[in-house]
Amino acid sequence: MRSPVSLSLALAVAVAPLAAQASDSSARAVLTLMPMPASVRVDAGRLLLSPFFRVAVPRYRDARLLRAVDRALSHLAGRTGLVLSHDIARDSLLGTLVVDVRAAGQTVQSVDENESYTLDVTGGRVVLRAPTVVGALRGLETFQQLVSGDSDAFGVPFVHIADQPRFRWRGLLIDVSRHFEPVEVIERNLDAMAAVKLNVLHWHLSDDQGFRVESRRFPKLGRGSDGESYTRGQVKEVIAYARDRGIRVVPEFDMPGHAISWFVGYPAYASAPGPYTLPTDYHFTAAAFDPTRASVYHFIDGFVAEMSALFPDRYWHVGGDEVDARIWTSNPAIRRFMRHHKMADAGALQAYFDQRLSRILAAHHKRMIGWDEVLHPDLPRSVLVQSWRGYESLGEGAREGYSGILSAGLYLDAMSSAAQLYMVDPLPAGNDLDSAQVARILGGEACMWGELVTPETIDSRIWPRTAAIAERLWSPREVVDIDDMYRRLAAVSVELEDVGVQHLSGPAALWRRIAGTDQIAPLRALAGVVEPVSLGQRMRLRRPTTVTPLIAPGDIVTPDARDGRALSALLDTLFRDPGAARGAAVRDTLAAMFARWRSIAPALAAMTTHAPLLIDADSAAVALAAASAVGEEALSYLSDGRTAAPAWTTDRLAQLDSAAAPRGLLRLAIVPPLRRLVLAAGGTAAASGQ
Numbered sequence: 001m002r003s004p005v006s007l008s009l010a011l012a013v014a015v016a017p018l019a020a021q022a023s024d025s026s027a028r029a030v031l032t033l034m035p036m037p038a039s040v041r042v043d044a045g046r047l048l049l050s051p052f053f054r055v056a057v058p059r060y061r062d063a064r065l066l067r068a069v070d071r072a073l074s075h076l077a078g079r080t081g082l083v084l085s086h087d088i089a090r091d092s093l094l095g096t097l098v099v100d101v102r103a104a105g106q107t108v109q110s111v112d113e114n115e116s117y118t119l120d121v122t123g124g125r126v127v128l129r130a131p132t133v134v135g136a137l138r139g140l141e142t143f144q145q146l147v148s149g150d151s152d153a154f155g156v157p158f159v160h161i162a163d164q165p166r167f168r169w170r171g172l173l174i175d176v177s178r179h180f181e182p183v184e185v186i187e188r189n190l191d192a193m194a195a196v197k198l199n200v201l202h203w204h205l206s207d208d209q210g211f212r213v214e215s216r217r218f219p220k221l222g223r224g225s226d227g228e229s230y231t232r233g234q235v236k237e238v239i240a241y242a243r244d245r246g247i248r249v250v251p252e253f254d255m256p257g258h259a260i261s262w263f264v265g266y267p268a269y270a271s272a273p274g275p276y277t278l279p280t281d282y283h284f285t286a287a288a289f290d291p292t293r294a295s296v297y298h299f300i301d302g303f304v305a306e307m308s309a310l311f312p313d314r315y316w317h318v319g320g321d322e323v324d325a326r327i328w329t330s331n332p333a334i335r336r337f338m339r340h341h342k343m344a345d346a347g348a349l350q351a352y353f354d355q356r357l358s359r360i361l362a363a364h365h366k367r368m369i370g371w372d373e374v375l376h377p378d379l380p381r382s383v384l385v386q387s388w389r390g391y392e393s394l395g396e397g398a399r400e401g402y403s404g405i406l407s408a409g410l411y412l413d414a415m416s417s418a419a420q421l422y423m424v425d426p427l428p429a430g431n432d433l434d435s436a437q438v439a440r441i442l443g444g445e446a447c448m449w450g451e452l453v454t455p456e457t458i459d460s461r462i463w464p465r466t467a468a469i470a471e472r473l474w475s476p477r478e479v480v481d482i483d484d485m486y487r488r489l490a491a492v493s494v495e496l497e498d499v500g501v502q503h504l505s506g507p508a509a510l511w512r513r514i515a516g517t518d519q520i521a522p523l524r525a526l527a528g529v530v531e532p533v534s535l536g537q538r539m540r541l542r543r544p545t546t547v548t549p550l551i552a553p554g555d556i557v558t559p560d561a562r563d564g565r566a567l568s569a570l571l572d573t574l575f576r577d578p579g580a581a582r583g584a585a586v587r588d589t590l591a592a593m594f595a596r597w598r599s600i601a602p603a604l605a606a607m608t609t610h611a612p613l614l615i616d617a618d619s620a621a622v623a624l625a626a627a628s629a630v631g632e633e634a635l636s637y638l639s640d641g642r643t644a645a646p647a648w649t650t651d652r653l654a655q656l657d658s659a660a661a662p663r664g665l666l667r668l669a670i671v672p673p674l675r676r677l678v679l680a681a682g683g684t685a686a687a688s689g690q
């Protein structure tokens, strides 16, 4: 049946032809989708969005799906300025976007949830089809990423997309122990996770430095929280918020090590008498549960009974990492127990503990997941292993029959670039696993450890880099073009801020605060050239504690410094064809870049006279000016067609080496490409990518 409203469809879906029939790959090059779908065909034409845009949900509909449609409409209105109807039709003829879903999906989402969908944009309308609501949630995100503007209007290209994830477990760990992260921080990160189709929040809820969930059964656990923990109501709220977005919440309560916060209120369960106080430093964990005492398992059983009712997910993360054997072997009673049970070492004692733990969890219908230290032949094959110490343990576990997920190489606090994170693949090409072993690799997780992040800085440490990881875990293995990843990441980054995370606005606000002014252009310019030092350097250079304010310039800048990559790209162009007219244009661009970089130092020197926290930035700017001068000299050799003397090359490389040393917690991101330029001026290795 046609209703009068369908007349307006003609207006809603006016078609704008593409200038030319694009080939598939060049047509894909206009898309800013991330993660890239499993299959995309782009056709000529574009469906324009208008105020008559309307969503129809004709078949299966539930509150979760309708809320997701509602969010998508609000988001689109906020981006396009269109007044969009939130009146969701049942008649598909009334819909510009028809969301055709067959069923709800699982009551408690599992790794087996069907997340697939298809999305067809034609001249008539957009049709999103999915077997489950979760698939529809994924498709709605893709639809929103397809929207782009031209000078007149917003529209969506004609596409046919058939999509499903490569891996079933695509997670983000957030450690809320070292620094507490309030519910709103978790929720805005869940929104960002949903935007890039991640499906597991691994909530690291306890560690030495803090125990972060209210327990009614064991109220003294609250003494290990420093006054900052989630109420049961807040936990339920976060789980419901995540479920609304097709995200599972897997709690981690780390044991037997990383457990001091438990012992502040309950010292009797530790392997040394205590008393215990919450540490503020990040030294290697110095306490562990005593695996030899029945009372410990009784306590854990009671705790799991309480918490398993709160956390519906099938999986429960027990931690299991980094137990210092001496904690146990220095205790005579524990040594006697080990001798009595013929345990060769602390590893055997931990396996005993983990076995008992897995039985407790099974009694409460939970499956155990642990860090790769839990790998031991005595453990049941139902245990899922999270590999953090290296890729090898993932393969080793899979060969021995354990399912696993990868986190080695995916630690966000290591400050690797998006490109480095992007290339970390749970199943790289050429792996030597057979098909049964391959099936055991469920996916991976990015890990945001909490030592160096606060609610003010955590978003800029997670995003946008985690979107690149999300693509690795969702998209086909063959999607590996790094330049194209960065092109799309730039668009997705803006979208993520729009979704709610503050990875762009947060750093700007911190610069204004520590500079004491809103005139922060020199700091923004510097942030395009410098990056945070690596995690190892950070811990050596200025060892932080839980109470160190994380507001140094090194806490504000992010990996993937914009100008570092821009300089590399310019040099690639220059060295490809140095003689061409293009080469001259590139040399002009480089000269302007170096001049701009040199101008940062005097501006920052002036700012630093009344902003002492800028001292690292000031000193990095001085190093940048010196490095820029080297770049200018090298460029003049190339422009004049002269070759620099070997002594010049040696000297200038040494100057660049000293410019590369950390300035406070900052390092220059442009030294490696500048070395290329100096080597080229000296007549060697010009085209090398290093």
Ligand code: ACM
Pocket (backbone or CB within 6 Å): 321, 322, 371, 388
């Ligand atoms: C870990 O980084 N200790 C899991």
